[in-house]
Amino acid sequence: GAVVSQHPSRVICKSGTSVKIECRSLDFQATTMFWYRQFPKQSLMLMATSNEGSKATYEQGVEKDKFLINHASLTLSTLTVTSAHPEDSSFYICSAFPRGLNTEAFFGQGTRLTVV
Amino acid sequence: AQSVSQHNHHVILSEAASLELGCNYSYGGTVNLFWYVQYPGQHLQLLLKYFSGDPLVKGIKGFEAEFIKSKFSFNLRKPSVQWSDTAEYFCAVNAKSSASKIIFGSGTRLSIRP
Numbered sequence: 001g002a003v004v005s006q007h008p009s010r011v012i013c014k015s016g017t018s019v020k021i022e023c024r025s026l027d028f029q030a031t032t033m034f035w036y037r038q039f040p041k042q043s044l045m046l047m048a049t050s051n052e053g054s055k056a057t058y059e060q061g062v063e064k065d066k067f068l069i070n071h072a073s074l075t076l077s078t079l080t081v082t083s084a085h086p087e088d089s090s091f092y093i094c095s096a097f098p099r100g101l102n103t104e105a106f107f108g109q110g111t112r113l114t115v116v
Numbered sequence: 117a118q119s120v121s122q123h124n125h126h127v128i129l130s131e132a133a134s135l136e137l138g139c140n141y142s143y144g145g146t147v148n149l150f151w152y153v154q155y156p157g158q159h160l161q162l163l164l165k166y167f168s169g170d171p172l173v174k175g176i177k178g179f180e181a182e183f184i185k186s187k188f189s190f191n192l193r194k195p196s197v198q199w200s201d202t203a204e205y206f207c208a209v210n211a212k213s214s215a216s217k218i219i220f221g222s223g224t225r226l227s228i229r230p
Contacts, residue, residue, distance in 0.1 A: 032215040043206060044160075044220045093160070097215035104150065105210075105218055109159040 002028045004096050006108035013084055013115055021079045021111045023094030029074035030096035034105070035067075038091040050077040050094075074099065084115040118143040120209050120221035128227045129197055137192040137224050139181075139207030149190040150208040150218065151181055160206070166190065167212075177201070199230045 003026040013019045023033055031052050036044040048069050049057040056069035066088075068080040077096075081088050091112050095105040119142045129135060141147065151163040164175025171183040181192045190207060207221040 030215075034217055036220075041204075041225075043223045046217055046219065049217055095218065099215075104148075104162060104165050107160045 002026075002096075002098060002106045004094065004106045004108040006092075006094055006111050008111060009109060010112045011114070013113070015085055015115055016083055018080055018082045019084055019113060021081075021092055021094075021113075023077045023079070023096070023108050025075045025096045025098075025106070028096075028098040030077075031074065031099045033071060033077040033094055033096040035069060035077075035079050036093045036095070038093060038110075040091075044093060047079075081113065084113070086115045089113055089115045118147070118209055118211065118219045120207050120219055122205075122207050122221035122224050124224045125222070126225045126227070128229065130229045131199055132196050135192070135194040135197050135201075135226070137205055137207075137226070139190045139192065139221060140188050141190065141207075141209045142188065143209060143211065146212040147209045148212055149181075149183060150210075151175065151179070151190075151192050152206045152208060152220075154204045154206065154223075156203070163192070163205075197226075197228050199228045202226060202228045 005024045007022045033050040035047045038044045047062045050069045050071040052071045058064045071077040091110050093110045095107045121140045123138045149166040152160045153163050163179050164173050166173045166183045174180045179194050205224045208218050210216045210218040
């Protein structure tokens with residue numbers, strides 16, 4: 001099956017710093033990728049839709065200036081958590097659809113962010 | 117807007133018991149439906165999916181789900197659970213078009229007593 005890779009898998013950063021998470025589709029092109037956030041023992045909450053070559057679409061309540069999304073190519077989307085605070089500590093997961101197909105989404109393995 | 121409801125938050129069963137986890141969705145158009153599993157400390161895995169055709173869908177590890185359009189439901193079943201089925205189960209839906217966002221239910225934690 002198709003593979004989506006996230007990097008890093010774990011990151012610890014100091015409060016006030018920024019962290020970049022990468023999401024790559026390894027064997028297919030993805031016009032659209034999605035970023036989710038999962039708190040412990042909770043469901044995946046959609047944060048934003050990342051569109052290749054255009055601005056991301058954010059879900060209600062998600063601060064676009066805090067969670068910067070860039071989708072510069074058909075295989076790479078990045079999520080940057082700016083000025084991170086302890087409450088941003090969470091599990092961040094990306095997913096991608098192969099371009100042009102009505103098919104399942106493929107999920108990355110997730111990134112565990114801990115802000116200290 | 118799409119939404120997904122999973123009414124069972126935590127289900128506890130003994131090994132060999134039968135399982136049924138409820139899932140209802142709300143959406144005005146046609147949808148694709150999914151069940152995902154997340155084992156402790158691991159990432160999401162797709163159990164099964166429904167796109168079209170036979171409403172009874174068989175997935176991996178002996179799981180199946182039935183799409184009942186009139187009830188907007190997509191319940192997950194397994195005739196005989198094992199201890200290794202202990203995990204979090206998520207029902208999810210997206211609109212039937214290319215690359216539409218997937219919305220997840222709140223999840224059901226399944227605990228199996230050995």
